[in-house]
Ligand SMILES: Nc1ncnc2c1ncn2[C@@H]1O[C@H](COP(=O)(O)OP(=O)(O)OP(=O)(O)O)[C@@H](O)[C@H]1O
């Protein structure tokens with residue numbers, strides 16, 4: 659009989675905001691978000707506790723061309739608000755799929771989402787609810803990758819799973835360099851020293867310091883999330 663015991667009991671899933679666009683040029687594609695939710699549901703059904711951080715690149719980034727000339731901190735707050743919109747969209751898609759989900763925000767928007775309270779988030783996870791951490795770290799000049807590392811460490815996740823548009827970490831950006839090759843595994847030190855652009859150095863460094871491994875994989879590859887959670891070789895593992 660096949661062993662269906664997941665390798666990880668608690669994970670932090672970082673979802674690329676841009677992945678929510680599907681084939682669109684901007685925003686949230688309802689069918690795509692529904693498909694992503696089904697991938698998450700398959701893992702939740704295994705009893706895995708799931709914290710989620712969603713990026714905002716499908717709506718706004720503080721460093722995007724659209725923010726040129728803006729005060730950087732102001733633009734970054736707009737980016738954080740974009741992640742709140744994505745989080746609300748994801749919560750609603752989860753509701754449709756019958757998943758019990760809570761959103762907690764690092765910025766106070768009390769009429770819309772509850773504030774981030776670590777103990778409460780952990781309690782929700784223990785109760786089998788998915789918790790979406792919105793508004794990144796709540797601070798400008800950071801990214802949602804760093805928020806994923808931070809929340810992952812705070813909730814005691816065993817791994818950060820970075821679900822993105824590419825199927826792992828390459829020697830160079832595979833969207834720009836057709837000759838780039840993929841790593842099965844790479845150490846934090848090597849990922850940082852090579853300056854690999856798939857994730858920012860702050861996120862890599864925080865995970866390294868907290869001995870929190872990262873697995874980068876494609877959210878568009880059916881079953882990939884579940885394979886990572888089962889401990890199978892999928893995407894790229896970043897290890898200490
Ligand atoms: N060495 C590399 N290996 C893999 N991907 C890379 C590399 N360098 C740059 N990239 C790019 O990094 C992107 C992954 O980052 P992702 O889109 O998840 O970014 P993000 O800023 O976290 O997203 P968002 O803002 O949309 O949430 C890939 O789409 C890929 O093109």
Ligand SMILES: O=c1ccn([C@@H]2O[C@H](COP(=O)(O)O)[C@@H](O)[C@H]2O)c(=O)[nH]1
Pocket residue numbers: 675712713714715718719720721733734735736737738740741793794795796797798799800801802803804805
């Ligand atoms: O802690 C954070 C997280 C995010 N931001 C801003 O939001 C956008 C979108 O996040 P991505 O990680 O790029 O998807 C980001 O460009 C920042 O402008 C932030 O300021 N602090």
